[in-house]
Structures are given as structure tokens and as C-alpha cells.
Amino acid sequence: MDKLLVTGGAGFIGSDFVHYILENTDKSVTVLDKLTYAGSLASLKDLPADRFRFVQGDICDAELVTGLFAEHDAVVHYAAESHNDNSLSGPAPFVQTNLVGTFTLLEAARATGVRFHHISTDEVYGDLELDDPERFTEHTPYNPSSPYSSTKAGSDLLVRAWVRSFGVAATISNCSNNYGPRQHVEKFIPRQITNLIDGVRPRLYGDGRNVRDWIHADDHSSAVLRILERGRIGETYLIGADGEKSNRDVVEIILQAMGRPADDYDLVTDRPGHDLRYAIDWSKLRDELDWEPTYRDFGAGIAATVAWYQENEEWWRPQKAEAEAKYATVGQ
Numbered sequence: 001m002d003k004l005l006v007t008g009g010a011g012f013i014g015s016d017f018v019h020y021i022l023e024n025t026d027k028s029v030t031v032l033d034k035l036t037y038a039g040s041l042a043s044l045k046d047l048p049a050d051r052f053r054f055v056q057g058d059i060c061d062a063e064l065v066t067g068l069f070a071e072h073d074a075v076v077h078y079a080a081e082s083h084n085d086n087s088l089s090g091p092a093p094f095v096q097t098n099l100v101g102t103f104t105l106l107e108a109a110r111a112t113g114v115r116f117h118h119i120s121t122d123e124v125y126g127d128l129e130l131d132d133p134e135r136f137t138e139h140t141p142y143n144p145s146s147p148y149s150s151t152k153a154g155s156d157l158l159v160r161a162w163v164r165s166f167g168v169a170a171t172i173s174n175c176s177n178n179y180g181p182r183q184h185v186e187k188f189i190p191r192q193i194t195n196l197i198d199g200v201r202p203r204l205y206g207d208g209r210n211v212r213d214w215i216h217a218d219d220h221s222s223a224v225l226r227i228l229e230r231g232r233i234g235e236t237y238l239i240g241a242d243g244e245k246s247n248r249d250v251v252e253i254i255l256q257a258m259g260r261p262a263d264d265y266d267l268v269t270d271r272p273g274h275d276l277r278y279a280i281d282w283s284k285l286r287d288e289l290d291w292e293p294t295y296r297d298f299g300a301g302i303a304a305t306v307a308w309y310q311e312n313e314e315w316w317r318p319q320k321a322e323a324e325a326k327y328a329t330v331g332q
């Protein structure tokens with residue numbers, strides 16, 4: 001598998017995967033990305049020209065994607081509408097990209113026989129109680145809450161059906177919440193960091209007790225590469241790193257990393273359908289594919305992420321202005 005096609009590679013996690021592959025392997029990468037508001041060519045700067053190519057286009061364009069599939073050994077599918085809040089105010093692009101787009105790619109995989117890996121989220125499982133002893137496993141029933149998570153759940157089911165019905169050589173991974181450099185400022189951690197750089201106090205939904213299970217984007221990328229190379233066709237793998245933190249914990253860690261008092265934030269009214277807790281059991285990935293995360297110290301990972309946003313204002317300033325015009329600056 002020397003030639004990879006990466007959909008959505010100008011977004012947060014997709015671009016992390018592209019950097020990860022080009023830095024750690026000899027493979028070449030083509031990115032197919034529509035460059036929605038969430039995609040940025042600035043995330044793909046300074047990549048080796050002999051091993052990297054960018055194609056602007058829509059994953060719903062069947063002719064374009066089938067032609068690109070035929071030129072590659074494997075496809076890793078990150079492209080999606082990915083922001084829960086946007087899915088509440090306007091679900092249509094979520095249905096189009098996450099469902100119709102994934103369907104279009106699966107048809108291309110069927111026509112060309114190319115290996116396909118589908119990137120999904122733990123949000124397909126709904127949420128857990130705060131004191132629930134269980135974590136999500138590959139056997140947890142789907143129970144999505146929002147248009148975002150329901151369209152991701154639907155796309156996972158399409159992949160499973162195309163494996164069973166048509167013999168498409170596909171795998172699926174469902175990952176917990178990612179953090180790291182190059183994440184759009186509309187998302188929770190970069191929004192808090194960039195607000196604080198601008199002197200704006202963090203605001204949290206509800207009582208801030210909602211728990212997310214955090215993983216550094218580089219660990220997500222290394223896990224995806226492992227599944228691509230060693231995963232069993234038709235299987236689903238959960239990706240996590242034992243990073244459960246309440247939103248309150250996360251804000252306090254960011255405040256401390258930025259030299260501010262840990263209680264320097266406000267609580268605001270909750271949004272509808274806000275999931276309580278996500279937590280991933282990733283033992284299948286560890287036991288079957290011998291994978292381990294490398295970023296175990298969340299405080300250190302956050303400090304490095306804060307430093308990246310402090311040093312790369314030219315990357316996020318334009319999207320911050322755009323996002324501020326679009327949303328109230330509240331927590332996720």
C-alpha cells in the first residue's frame with residue numbers, strides 16, 4: 001500500500017494523518033478535499049512535492065472519485081461535516097457529505113476493488129451516565145443523538161453493508177475526541193485557547209461535568225495506519241487513549257497551561273441533546289493489532305497545543321474572525 005488517497009485531508013485529523021504518513025513512512029499521499037470552511041491549505045504547507053498531491057473536489061462527485069480510486073492502493077476517508085452545533089442549525093450538508101458522500105466512495109471502492117478505511121466517531125454510540133462502569137466497545141448498540149452523530153452512524157452501516165453485500169475490502173474505526181495542532185477554532189479546545197489568547201474568559205455549557213475521552217491526533221493517526229496495514233477486513237476498531245476528562249477539567253488544565261487561575265471561567269445554558277459522557281474501551285486494538293498510544297500525559301499534550309496556537313496565529317486568525325461572526329463564543 002504505497003499510494004494513499006486521503007479524503008478530507010485539509011481538515012484537522014486528516015491533515016494530521018497526512019503529516020504523520022509523510023514523516024513516518026515512504027508512502028505517497030493524494031488529498032481529495034472540497035475545502036469547505038473547515039478545510040485549510042495552510043494545514044498542508046511544506047509537504048514533499050514528490051510524494052504529495054492536492055486535488056480540490058467533492059466526495060459526492062462519482063466520476064472524480066472513481067478516477068482517483070483507480071490511481072491509488074488504499075483510501076482513508078476522513079471527509080465529513082464534523083461539528084455538532086452546525087448539525088443542529090443546518091443538518092442538510094451532514095446528510096449530503098456524511099451519507100451520500102460515503103455512499104459515493106463505497107461505490108467507487110466496489111468498482112475498483114481498492115482497500116477502504118472509514119473514519120468514524122464514538123458519538124455513534126450516544127452517551128453514558130457519568131457513573132456508568134461500562135465504556136463503549138465494538139459491541140455497544142448504536143444510539144446517536146444529533147444529526148452529526150446519526151449521519152456518521154449511517155455511514156458506518158453503509159460501510160458494513162458494502163463489505164457484506166459486495167465484498168468491499170473495508171475497515172472502520174470509531175475514535176474518541178481528538179486534540180492537537182490545526183484544529184478549527186470552532187471546536188472546544190482551540191476555541192478556549194484562542195479566546196484566552198484574546199483575553200476572553202472561557203464559557204462552559206451546563207455545569208461543565210460532561211465527560212469527553214481525549215486522544216492526541218497523532219495517536220489517532222498511528223492507530224489508523226496500524227488498522228490499514230494489519231486490520232482484518234470487515235472489522236471495526238475503537239480508538240482511544242484512556243483520556244477521560246470533564247469539560248471543567250479541560251478548561252482548568254488550559255487555564256493553568258496559560259498561566260491563569262484555574263477557576264477563571266463562566267457556566268452558560270446547555271445546548272439541546274448535549275451528550276453526558278463518552279468513554280472508549282480500546283482493548284481490541286491493543287490485543288489484536290498491538291497498538292498503544294504514545295501521548296499519555298494530557299497536561300503536556302495541552303501545553304504543546306497551547307504553544308502551537310500561540311505560535312501560529314496566522315493559521316487561525318482568519319477562521320476566528322469568520323467563526324465569531326457565525327457563533328456565540330460558548331463552550332461545546
Ligand SMILES: NC(=O)c1ccc[n+]([C@@H]2O[C@H](COP(=O)([O-])OP(=O)(O)OC[C@H]3O[C@@H](n4cnc5c(N)ncnc54)[C@H](O)[C@@H]3O)[C@@H](O)[C@H]2O)c1
Binds near residue numbers: 040077152184
Ligand atoms: N475531531 C474529532 O475529535 C473526531 C473524533 C472522531 C472522529 N472524527 C471524524 O474524523 C473525520 C475528520 O474530522 P475533523 O475533526 O478533522 O473534521 P474537519 O471538519 O476539521 O475536516 C473535515 C474536512 O473534510 C472536508 N470536506 C467536507 N465535506 C467534503 C466533501 N463533500 N468533499 C470533500 N471534502 C469535504 C473539509 O473541507 C475539511 O477539510 C470526520 O469523519 C469525523 O467524523 C473526528
